Amino acid sequence: MHPRLLAAGPHVGTGAWRTATVVEVVHPSPRAVILRLRVPDRIDHLPGQHYAVRLTAEDGYVAQRSYSVASAPADPLLELWVERLVDGEVSGFLAEVVEPGDELVIRGPIGGWFVWDGMTPAVAVGGGSGAVPLLAMLRHAQAVGATDRLRLAVAARTLDDLPFPDEFAAAGAVVALSRTDYEGRPAGHLTAAEVAPLLRPDATGFVCGSTPFAEFATQLLVDGGLPAAALRVERFGPSG
Structure with a gap:
């Protein structure tokens, strides 16, 4: 059974967990879902960084997974591509349950090694x-x-x-x-x-x-x- 997403708490500071609003959900194939999110006070990411997504069930159970960012820093929305894994409790929820208007608790951008700023070959x-x-x-x-x-x-x-x-x-x-x-x-x-x-x-x-x-x-x-x-x-x- 997938964790049911609960309403997030108040906005938190830079670098901490925060609430993102789902603006668009696209299913390019049965094996994937694309989520476009509006993130308040978003920090511009570098290509190659990722975000963590956290789900909390009504009984307090927490599941968390990381997903690479697909969008460019200049995009006003944050785009994540999620592979739908067999028995994946987070990817399954994101692919099957989440709809525009829902809220997700996320943290990022994360990572400083696997990044490219566009300045070098x-x-x-x-x-x-x-x-x-x-x-x-x-x-x-x-x-x-x-x-x-x-x-x-x-x-x-x-x-x-x-x-x-x-x-x-x-x-x-x-x-x-x-x-x-x-x-x-x-x-x-x-x-x-x-x-x-x-x-x-x-x-x-x-x-x-x-x-x-x-x-x-x-x-x-x-x-x-x-x-x-x-x-x-x-x-x-x-x-x-």
Whole structure:
């Protein structure tokens, strides 16, 4: 049974838990939900940061999960892409129950390592939901006129497993699906040949995805000549 969301308490100070209002709910696929939130006195995030979402049940039980920000800092709303996990108590609630007008208790932005401000060259590779922070980077690059500094590759099993595939493809990112063909590309894992044109010696490398994918993508970048010291890697996995 999903925790029932309760009304949040009074507004709290910067950096603490606060109440966000759900403005829009979009279901791009059965496996995901996009939430657009209005956050009072929001602190501008850096692309790559995340927010924690906390749910409290009537009996006091608390469940908390973290989700990467998909929106650019310039967006007046905060956008989160949430993967709908099997038996996920938080993701299930967010995907099945939350509606516009509801309130969510959130905290953020969080994280200072896996961030890109758009000022320096970057190559970023994301797998599955690990593509979400890369989308924030892409949208920020577009907002500040820095698309020439950012090169992207995203990968997943199928199109339903990949956040915002059309937006990535329209921006010229490499899109690799391992189980289905896509836009003329045969099904298969991301390859060194696809990554090689993205690399430049002065770039910072960003890798985000599950542990197996992060290790695989990191090796692709290192084998392509990107120094290991220039890499920033973020791994994730399901929460219990």
